[in-house]
Amino acid sequence: MSDLRYADGGAAHVGSPAGPAEGDGPDGTGASGDGQRSVALSGVGVSPGHVIGPVARMAPPIAEPDAAPRPGTAEAATEHARFTAARDAVAAELTRRAEAAGDGTAGEVLGALAMMATDPTLDGDVATALADTQDSVERATWLAAGRIADQLAGLGGYLAERAGDVRDVGNRIVAELRGVPAPGLPTPGHPYVLVADDLAPADTATLDPETVLAIVTEGGGQQSHTAILARALGIPAVVAAPAAGQLADGTEVYVNGVHGEVVARPDAGHRDRVAAWSLVSRRLARFSGAATLADGRPVTLLANVGGPEDAAAAARLGARGVGLFRTEFCFLGNTEEPTFDEQLRAYREVLAQFPGGTAVVRTLDAGSDKPLPFVTTGREANPALGVRGFRTAERDPGVLRRQLHALAAAAAGTDTQLKVMAPMVTTVAEAAGFRELCAEAGITTSGVMIEVPAAALDAEALLRTVDFVSIGTNDLTQYTMAADREHGALSAFHDPWQPAVLRLVRHVAEAGGTVRGDDPTGAGVGVCGEAAADPALAVVLVGLGVTSLSMTARALPTVAAVLASVTEAEAARLARACVGAPDAQTARATARDALPVLTELGL
Ligand SMILES: C=C(OP(=O)(O)O)C(=O)O
Numbered sequence: 038m039s040d041l042r043y044a045d046g047g048a049a050h051v052g053s054p055a056g057p058a059e060g061d062g063p064d065g066t067g068a069s070g071d072g073q074r075s076v077a078l079s080g081v082g083v084s085p086g087h088v089i090g091p092v093a094r095m096a097p098p099i100a101e102p103d104a105a106p107r108p109g110t111a112e113a114a115t116e117h118a119r120f121t122a123a124r125d126a127v128a129a130e131l132t133r134r135a136e137a138a139g140d141g142t143a144g145e146v147l148g149a150l151a152m153m154a155t156d157p158t159l160d161g162d163v164a165t166a167l168a169d170t171q172d173s174v175e176r177a178t179w180l181a182a183g184r185i186a187d188q189l190a191g192l193g194g195y196l197a198e199r200a201g202d203v204r205d206v207g208n209r210i211v212a213e214l215r216g217v218p219a220p221g222l223p224t225p226g227h228p229y230v231l232v233a234d235d236l237a238p239a240d241t242a243t244l245d246p247e248t249v250l251a252i253v254t255e256g257g258g259q260q261s262h263t264a265i266l267a268r269a270l271g272i273p274a275v276v277a278a279p280a281a282g283q284l285a286d287g288t289e290v291y292v293n294g295v296h297g298e299v300v301a302r303p304d305a306g307h308r309d310r311v312a313a314w315s316l317v318s319r320r321l322a323r324f325s326g327a328a329t330l331a332d333g334r335p336v337t338l339l340a341n342v343g344g345p346e347d348a349a350a351a352a353r354l355g356a357r358g359v360g361l362f363r364t365e366f367c368f369l370g371n372t373e374e375p376t377f378d379e380q381l382r383a384y385r386e387v388l389a390q391f392p393g394g395t396a397v398v399r400t401l402d403a404g405s406d407k408p409l410p411f412v413t414t415g416r417e418a419n420p421a422l423g424v425r426g427f428r429t430a431e432r433d434p435g436v437l438r439r440q441l442h443a444l445a446a447a448a449a450g451t452d453t454q455l456k457v458m459a460p461m462v463t464t465v466a467e468a469a470g471f472r473e474l475c476a477e478a479g480i481t482t483s484g485v486m487i488e489v490p491a492a493a494l495d496a497e498a499l500l501r502t503v504d505f506v507s508i509g510t511n512d513l514t515q516y517t518m519a520a521d522r523e524h525g526a527l528s529a530f531h532d533p534w535q536p537a538v539l540r541l542v543r544h545v546a547e548a549g550g551t552v553r554g555d556d557p558t559g560a561g562v563g564v565c566g567e568a569a570a571d572p573a574l575a576v577v578l579v580g581l582g583v584t585s586l587s588m589t590a591r592a593l594p595t596v597a598a599v600l601a602s603v604t605e606a607e608a609a610r611l612a613r614a615c616v617g618a619p620d621a622q623t624a625r626a627t628a629r630d631a632l633p634v635l636t637e638l639g640l
C-alpha cells in the first residue's frame with residue numbers, strides 16, 4: 038500500500054513545481070488556498086507539534102570519487118586551477134555564512150572552516166598529487182583532505198577534534214567541483230522544514246529550533262536518537278516516511294508531529310490546526326514541578342538531561358529533579374577519557390540546578406549507537422548485542438571507577454540527592470558488582486536500568502540487590518521485539534505500545550510492589566525511556582504501577598496535564614485493557630478513546 042496519498046485518498050507523487058496537482062485539477066477535498074489539492078504522506082510522529090513551512094532538503098553525503106585516471110588531456114595546471122576556483126568559492130560561501138551568523142559559536146566555527154579551505158597545506162598536497170599522479174582533481178582533493186585529517190587525528194587532543202572539519206571542507210570542495218549541493222544542513226536563509234534521508238545525532242544536536250520548523254526523515258524510528266533529540270529541542274518531527282524522498286525543495290508543507298502526517302500544499306484546515314497548536318503550546322509552556330492524578334495521587338515526574346545546558350533548561354521549565362542524566366552525551370566527541378576535573382565540573386553543574394531535588398545519573402552508556410572511543414574498542418559484528426553499557430566495565434573497570442569517584446565528589450557538599458545507575462545490566466551478579474563499585478566510591482544509592490528482557494524477568498532479584506530500577510523502554514522495546522531502534526522500516530516493531538513490552542513493564546512494576554511491601558519509600562520503579570514522554574502511555578505506565586516517570590523536559594507540562602485527567606482506578610483499568618490488547622495499534626487506540634483530553638490538547 039502506498040503511504041503517499043491525496044488528502045482525500047488517491048495515490049500521488051509529491052513535488053514542486055512538477056507536483057501532481059497540476060494534472061489533476063482542483064476538484065479534490067482539502068483544496069489549498071491556490072485551488073490545488075493538498076497531498077499527504079505518512080510516517081511516524083515522534084515529536085509533537087503542528088507547523089507549516091517550506092521544505093529544504095539535506096544534501097546527501099559526498100561519495101568517494103572513483104579511482105579511474107583522469108584523461109591524458111587534463112593538464113595538472115588546468116586541474117589545479119579548477120581546484121583553486123572551487124576552493125575559493127567554498128571559502129567565500131563559508132565566510133558569507135560566518136558573517137551572517139555573527140559573533141556566536143556558529144559564526145566562529147564557520148569562519149574557521151573558511152580558513153581551512155584556503156590552507157596552503159591542502160593546496161600544496163593537491164598540486165603535488167595532480168603533478169605526480171593521474172588522479173582526477175576531485176579524487177586528489179578527497180585524498181589530500183583525508184591525509185591531513187588522519188595526521189590531525191594522530192596528534193590527539195584539540196587537533197584531533199579538527200580532523201572532521203578538514204574532511205568536511207574537502208567534501209565541500211569536491212561538491213563544488215561536481216556542481217552538486219554542499220553536504221550537511223541546508224542554509225536557505227529563512228526558516229524551513231528539514232527533509233532528509235536520516236540525520237546523524239551530531240546533525241540533530243546542532244539544529245537551531247528558530248530556523249528548523251520541523252524535521253521529516255525517510256529513516257529513523259520512535260526511539261532513534263534523532264527522535265530523542267528532536268523532542269528535547271521541541272522541534273516537531275516525523276520519521277520513517279519513505280515518500281519524503283519525493284518532497285522537492287521549496288514545497289510548502291504542513292507537518293503533524295503527533296500523528297506522523299506531512300501534507301504538501303496545506304489547506305485552511307491545516308492552518309487552523311497550526312494556530313490551535315500555538316495556543317496550546319503557550320498554555321503548556323511550564324511545568325509546576327508536581328503532578329497528581331485526578332484523585333490527588335502524586336506521580337513523580339523528572340527530566341531527562343544530557344548535560345549542564347539541558348539541566349539548566351529543564352530547571353527553567355519547572356523540573357525539580359533529573360530521572361536520567363545521560364552522562365555519555367557530555368563526552369560524545371571526545372577521543373580521550375575526560376579528566377576527573379572535567380567530569381567533576383559537568384556533574385556539579387547539573388546537580389547545582391536541582392537543590393533539594395533528586396538527580397539520577399547514569400554511568401557512561403558507551404557502545405552500539407553511542408561509540409565513545411575511550412571506552413569501546415574495535416568493531417563488533419553485532420554491536421547492539423555486544424560490549425556496551427555496563428559490560429564495558431568487565432573489560433576495564435577503571436573508567437567506571439573514576440566516573441563514580443567524580444560523581445561522589447560532585448555530590449559532596451550539595452543537598453541534591455545523588456542516585457547512580459548502570460545501563461544495559463542483564464544479570465543479578467552484574468547488579469551486585471555495580472552496587473559494590475558504587476559503595477567503594479562512597480555512593481549510597483545505586484540502581485540499574487532495565488533494558489533487556491532478562492533483567493525485566495529478574496526484576497525482583499535485582500530490586501533485592503540494588504535500591505531502585507529504571508526501565509529504559511527504548512532498549513527494552515528494541516530487545517524484546519528484536520528490532521533495531523534506528524531502523525525506520527521496523528518502526529512498527531520497536532513501538533513501546535507493543536503489548537509484549539507492556540507486559541514486561543507490568544512484571545517489573547509488580548516486582549517493585551512486592552519488594553517495597555509497606556514501605557512507600559523503598560524499591561522505586563521508574564521509566565526513563567521515551568515511552569514516558571508519550572502522555573497517553575504515561576497514563577498506562579502509572580496504571581501498571583510505575584512510581585516515577587522521566588522524560589525530555591518539554592514533555593513535562595503535557596504529561597502532567599493528561600495525568601491530571603484520570604484517577605488511579607481509571608489508569609489501572611486502562612493499563613489492563615492495553616496489556617490485553619492484541620497489538621500496539623489497538624492498545625494505542627484504546628488509550629486514545631479513553632483519554633478525550635488528548636484531542637482537546639491537539640495531541
Ligand atoms: C533511556 C534509555 O536509554 P538510551 O535511550 O540512552 O539508550 C532507553 O534505552 O530507554
Ligand SMILES: [Mg+2]
Nearest residue numbers: 488509511512
Ligand atoms: Mg538505553
